[in-house]
Amino acid sequence: MHTSSLSKTLACSAFGLLLATTHCIAAAPSDQQIEATVKAAVTPVMQQQNIAGMAVAVTYKGQAHYFNFGAASRETGKAVTENTLFEIGSISKTFTATLAAYAQASGKLSLSTKASQILPALQGSAFDNISVLQLGTYTAGGLPLQFPENADSPDKMIGYFQQWKPTYDAGSHRLYSNPSLGLFGYLAAQSMGAPFDQLMEQTLLPKLGLSHTWLKVPQAEMALYAQGYNKEDKPVRVGPGALDSEAYGVKTSAVDMLRYVEANMRPTKLEAPMQQAIATTHTGYYTVANMTQGLGWELYSYPITLDQLLAGNSTEMAMQAHEVKWLNPPQPQPQNVLINKTGSTGGFGAYAAFVPSKEIGIVILANKNFPIPDRVKIAHSVLSVLAH
Template sequence: MIVPARLVRFLALVFLSSCLMGAAAGADQRDEIAKAVDRAFQPLLKEHDVPGIAVAVTAGGQQHFFNYGVAAKDTKAPVTKDTLFEIGSISKTFTATLASYAQALGKLSLDDHPRKYMPQLSGSAVDEATLLHLGTYTAGGLPLQFPEGITNTAEMTAYFRQWKAGAAPGAQRRYSNPSIGLFGHLTGIAMNGNFARLIETDIFPALGLGSSYIRVPEAAMGNYAWGYNKAGKPIRVSRAVLDAEAYGVKSTAADMIRYVEGNIQPDRLEPAMKQAVEGTHVAYFKVGEMAQGLGWEQYPYPITLERLLAGNSSSMIMEPNAATPLKPPHRPTEPTLFNKTGSTNGFGAYVAFVPAKKIGIVMLANRNFPIPARVTAAHAVLEALSKMP
């Protein structure tokens, strides 16, 4: 059968036209995303004296990067998608992923008690809790930080041995670095390895993160932004007991949006890592309108800004809150927003994503500016993304 030349030309024009229309639509969407991000984040530089911000967005499988300001005031080096930032407590989601991975490999159970891995804690109040309680801040009221003077593993162990619970395990959530820090420490023991090394050799590579670190190597120091404290002085996080487990990760916008995409579509990961990531999406306790999982905090979506701000308020960080166990614990079946804030003395970060919508956002900054401003900006962008075709 001979196809007429006119028909061939017509079909070619139709195909070309559809390609051009698709490209135009893609360009229009990129422009709309850029407007939404600029509108939400550019004002924060001046309002909160933030030297630099990196924002990464994923929508429908497409990544978009937006960079503002400088990584260091003295050199004026611009922020890029490859600039390293301290992500603070967002590190806890990696700690959770390692523990979930260890459980997938049969190395531990979340129902285990600390004494299984640290016999010296046998008979202590903290040993009444399970690994699950430690990983969800529900062990009985461990404080936000260690008391001053805890500088090594021996002192850390002595502290946990003498600590007195203020509530029964599972009764209240009190956000705590020592709690999830011990959770990560015990996970490292269960896996017969050093926690930081396990994160860097087992977790980051399996998630496709090539520029994320606990201890930044010399070769990557040139990409490491300087953070700035309240006085505007350059600062970076210092070593401390269980710092790696609680707030020790340094990463880039490019790596973090890849991490978000791995959480949005874990089917792309190898089986044990897929199971690990899905394990961090299980909700175990209801705390107000927030559901607490391992690392991530969850909310039904769509969500109003007021509700999201309430879940990320200072009272949720600084005070004990009643916790109701979810029976059985479960992964969400309805659209859900996952989020986590992170801060060190010189850096501020925020991550949020909605798997059902295939949208997510990462914000990394080299100043610890107020969490409500971060959440408000990210919420505005997610609202814009959710309305795009």
């Protein structure tokens, strides 16, 4: 690649221009330009945040590109590859939402059903008045980000829900919550008559064509499982907890994660109920500021500025309650939309974003929980170059 072309690519990347990328790259970006853009965005962040390893996967007009950086484990020095397994934290919620939407498409579940109608143990509790959809969109009435420590186990979670008292009227406020989305997935599995893990591993993942995605990594795959590192750079991996599979339990590779993004952008190759399920997860149910809440996924009008995308993925959006404006009726996926989700565990950080109308998408997987603004900036700069 000529130096001038590289400079132009990096300039586009650095400034994250969306509307003006045509002035930067007249033709479709070459493989070298994509690689240069990814490297320029990723390398300084890895150095600043002391990230051991990162896998970045990009899809452009149906073509997959994989870029691997650093070590899957500092202890062994094993390099990251596109097959390295990473914890994806809350991106797992989009898989859970897809399973629930598949249950609805298969006639097993209605999102308007009250939670206690599906789970009799919740009868006589606040969940007599809370719908499956409200759980799936964090609007049950103030369920917290995490389970309290004394309720964070499978045998204690039902008791927690039975005694929980809402802060807000159901449907009025969004408060991002693992227990909320987790119960949503649990109820979906109840409606399908099988355990959640079994439905994910034997039904959903195979139907999506994902053969290296796990809730519990099998012994035969453990050599591919990256070592995560916490803020003190000590080795950690995610531990068990109440509704962990539903809320943050997926481990996957860049190859499978990009295949999942492709399935979301072009679901026409999937069977009809799965196409319907994906459409349901991309449906807009309400808005908070410039973010539209889907099921699992979050949606934005496209093109979008970096500042808008950072605001939608901010700490404030994740940690504080926001009054919602419901869309009546719910809106199908718009023509020009960016769809995204972040995910974190104690030792891993992930991000996925894609623009179906442009046929572009990016997956970022790292074995450290590094700041979400850094993830968004990497993705925005790369997608800006791809959106010529």
